[in-house]
Amino acid sequence: MTTNPDSDVKTQGTVSPSKATGRHGSGALIGSIAPSAPGAHSEPSEADRRRVEALIHRTARAIDDDRLESFPDFFTEDGIYQVASRFNVERGLPMAQINCRNRGMIIDRIASLRHANIYGKHRYRHLISSIEIESQTGTSMRVRTSYLVIRIMDDGTSTIFSSGEYQDMIVLESGAARFRERRVIFDSKSIDTLLVIPL
Amino acid sequence: MSEPATQASLHWPDEGYRRVPYRVYTDAGVYAQEQARLFRGPMWHYLALTAELPQAGDFKTTFVGDTPIIVTHGLDGQFNAFVNRCAHRGSLVCLEANGNKPDGFTCVYHAWSYDLAGNMTSAAFRRGVRGQGGLPADFDLREHGLQRLRIGQCGGILFGTLSDEAESLEDYLGPVATRGILRAMNRPIKILGYDSQIIPANWKTYHENTRDTFHANILHTFFGTFGASRQSQESATIIDPQGRHLYVYTKRGTEVQSADYDNAAASLRSVNSDFTLNDHSVIDWTDEYGDGCSVFITTMFPNFVIHQVQHSLGVRQLIPKGPDRCELIYTYFGYADDSEAMQATRLAHINATGSAGLVSMEDGAVCEFVRQGIAGSGEAASFIEMGGKDLASGGDTKLSEKPLRHFWNVYRGYMDL
Numbered sequence: 143m144t145t146n147p148d149s150d151v152k153t154q155g156t157v158s159p160s161k162a163t164g165r166h167g168s169g170a171l172i173g174s175i176a177p178s179a180p181g182a183h184s185e186p187s188e189a190d191r192r193r194v195e196a197l198i199h200r201t202a203r204a205i206d207d208d209r210l211e212s213f214p215d216f217f218t219e220d221g222i223y224q225v226a227s228r229f230n231v232e233r234g235l236p237m238a239q240i241n242c243r244n245r246g247m248i249i250d251r252i253a254s255l256r257h258a259n260i261y262g263k264h265r266y267r268h269l270i271s272s273i274e275i276e277s278q279t280g281t282s283m284r285v286r287t288s289y290l291v292i293r294i295m296d297d298g299t300s301t302i303f304s305s306g307e308y309q310d311m312i313v314l315e316s317g318a319a320r321f322r323e324r325r326v327i328f329d330s331k332s333i334d335t336l337l338v339i340p341l
Numbered sequence: 342m343s344e345p346a347t348q349a350s351l352h353w354p355d356e357g358y359r360r361v362p363y364r365v366y367t368d369a370g371v372y373a374q375e376q377a378r379l380f381r382g383p384m385w386h387y388l389a390l391t392a393e394l395p396q397a398g399d400f401k402t403t404f405v406g407d408t409p410i411i412v413t414h415g416l417d418g419q420f421n422a423f424v425n426r427c428a429h430r431g432s433l434v435c436l437e438a439n440g441n442k443p444d445g446f447t448c449v450y451h452a453w454s455y456d457l458a459g460n461m462t463s464a465a466f467r468r469g470v471r472g473q474g475g476l477p478a479d480f481d482l483r484e485h486g487l488q489r490l491r492i493g494q495c496g497g498i499l500f501g502t503l504s505d506e507a508e509s510l511e512d513y514l515g516p517v518a519t520r521g522i523l524r525a526m527n528r529p530i531k532i533l534g535y536d537s538q539i540i541p542a543n544w545k546t547y548h549e550n551t552r553d554t555f556h557a558n559i560l561h562t563f564f565g566t567f568g569a570s571r572q573s574q575e576s577a578t579i580i581d582p583q584g585r586h587l588y589v590y591t592k593r594g595t596e597v598q599s600a601d602y603d604n605a606a607a608s609l610r611s612v613n614s615d616f617t618l619n620d621h622s623v624i625d626w627t628d629e630y631g632d633g634c635s636v637f638i639t640t641m642f643p644n645f646v647i648h649q650v651q652h653s654l655g656v657r658q659l660i661p662k663g664p665d666r667c668e669l670i671y672t673y674f675g676y677a678d679d680s681e682a683m684q685a686t687r688l689a690h691i692n693a694t695g696s697a698g699l700v701s702m703e704d705g706a707v708c709e710f711v712r713q714g715i716a717g718s719g720e721a722a723s724f725i726e727m728g729g730k731d732l733a734s735g736g737d738t739k740l741s742e743k744p745l746r747h748f749w750n751v752y753r754g755y756m757d758l
Contacts, residue, residue: 225697229438230534237534237673239697241688246619254699257616258562261706331438332537332668333696336705 186278190319194312195273197319198287202268205340210255213340214248217321218313223248225326225341228306239337240326248340255338263296266303266339281314282322289326291341293334304341305329351758352720358749359730360722363715365758366543372664378755379643380406380661383507385493385500385514387645387658388412388422390672392497392530398443398457402435404660405503410490411435412499413457416443420494422501423459423487427451434487459487495519496526498647498656514641517581521588521639524630525647525654529677533687536671538696542708544644544659544667545752550704551640551657552748554578554589554739555727560707562616563699564624575633577737584732584747585642589739593626593635622689623699626651640744642751650700652683653690665712669705671695725749 186194201216217223225240242248255261269290276284286309293303306328313322326341351371354360365371380386386405393401394414402425403410409425411434427434427448434446434455445456452465461482469475490501493510500510507513514522540547550556554576558564575595580587618624626635629652637649644659655673662668671694675687693700715721728734728741732750735743752758 227535227537233534235532235534236684236688237536237691238688239536239691239695241692243622243689244620247623247692250618250620250623251699253616253618254563259699260560260562260703262709331535332539334539335541335696335709336538336702337697338702 186275186283190278190283190314191275193314193317193319194275194283194285197312197321198270198273198285198308198310201321202270202289206265206267208265210252210339213252214245217245217248217324218315219245221245221248221321222323222325223321223340224324225328225337227331228327228329229331231327239333240340251340259338261336261338264339265294266341267292267294283310283312285310285312289341301334303334306341353753353758354722356730358732358746358753359725361725361749362720362722363718364720366546366712366715367664369664371756371758372661374756374758375661376406376408378757379752381408381503382755383502383504384643384755385502385507385510386643387641387656388490388492388499388501390497390530390532390656390674391420391494391499392532392674393439393672394420396441398441399439400435400442400457401439402437403658405490405501406661408503409433410501411446411459411487412501415457419458420492420499421458422490422492422499423455424490424503426487427453428461428485428487429453429464453485455487459489461485461487496523497530498522498526513585515581515583515586517579517588518586518639518641521586521637522647524632524637525639525649530654530674531677531679533673533675533684533691536673536695536697538669538671538705539662540667540669540705540708541665542667542712543664544661546708546711547659547667547669547704548640548644549745549748550708551638551646552587552744553742554744555742556707557739560703561700563693576739578739578741578744579737580744580747584751586640587744587747588637588639589744590634590637591739592633595633622686623692624651625686642748648694650694651690652687653694654687655691655694669696 197216201213204210204212221244223240223242224238226238230237240251242251270287272288274286276286286307288307289305290302291304292300294300306326309325309327310321311323312319328341351362351364351368353362388403388410389401389412394412397414397416397418399414401412403412410422411425412420412422415421425433425435427450429448429451432448432450434448445454445462447454453461454463456462464476466474467476467480490503491507492499492501494500495510495514574591574593576589576591578587578589634649635651639647646657648655648657653673654675655671658670660668660670673691675684679687692698695701696705725742725745728736728738728743732746735741
């Protein structure tokens, strides 16, 4: 069992390979970016809105605080985490730079960056804004959020590393909000040097 | 050479191609000379995949070295490439990455217009107004087209050259690069997406990395740990007779036990048996080509790669951006007849390659470490003698720097350094 340090609810445990299948066979999960239609909103409750915002802020803070082992716990067991460029999304191209189709793959990404990968030491600072709950269906909400990530290298160099948008599907499980899908659409076409810490 | 020599001053160590003076990675004069002799010189450069330009009127913009290029699919069905630089005052004539313009291109600055083959079609106010202004009476549109590249294709890959002196594409590719390209480009493909990685290092640092078959199992832990690629597996490096191009392959599932390997591996960071995966879809692999190769990478002089890393397929174009920076563009593809499941597998395997690749991200990092390390190195040089001291030695093992010695030999020849 793993515990989400920012949640009062325990997760369902880590994913075993036999269960680790994506819900979308094609793997083509990144959708086109459609502007939200005015008036299409159903109004979430204040409590739900607070849970959504807390999930988004806590996820960013866990990354910035280098508590990356807790990052997978913000996802449901079948949770998807993808990072793709706006350039590809706008052209309907399915490739994503990071394409985790379940929580097991997210755990593997974190294990790889801790134990396998080589890169210049750095950390992030997230600035989050414009959290918008676009729609709610039962306990599931579609949410869009703007982010800015500043990368701080070990030598002190700070640069804007990434700006973009989170396109999330957030579900309430036993009162706790988790990501069933988090699609990070980054605005720039290019990645500076490499992308290892999740955005 | 059609270009006047911009001779860089550089003392190359007497040992020749088994030493590389670090100034070749940092010197602005060397960079300028590379632009003239390599990128505008008599060799062929990657431009595009024909699958990116399926319809008449389709175009994309790219670069050959520093030079901006437009590639088009003409209304006559022919592909064309020309320099993206207005014949009038030098502005870009196409500002977009790709699209469809059956009518061709019009410069935004003074509206000189060109068709999809780069021929000039009109100039604004050519006759002036009320007898004033306008172009001279002897102005001939035919003399003011965009500078064309010679182009050719192999397996749906378009190559171009700015040099009239380049040999034919077929001769330039030779048997080794041709085989590597056609193995992957054996049937119609489908573009899956692009990845662009800005590498803060000289372009040759990355190009060398793709020829450096020795580093893979030392630097990259991910596959080594899971047996997807190890030095103890059957592998080989095949270099073309002129030393310009090569392919390297590894066959997974062909472990050969040896005490040498076991002893050496025990001391490597990259063999870490404690590391396990929750989800194996990143490394699950079947032999889709029937030749047992789980990794097959073809590298062309000076800056092109086509790779199969498990089921991730892609071409890599390396664009220099000054002495200390380059852009690496991956264009990923699958086959037009891929099943939905195979496409999902390819997309999963792209997790291993590219700027966020569980394997290849480290190449971006190590290139930067080299740039940082060679700062202030004066006349110092690298040492390239793994597998021997000459071009012939080193066999076809991956534990050899023979492909690097060939690279520097070819490079010095073209560069006259």
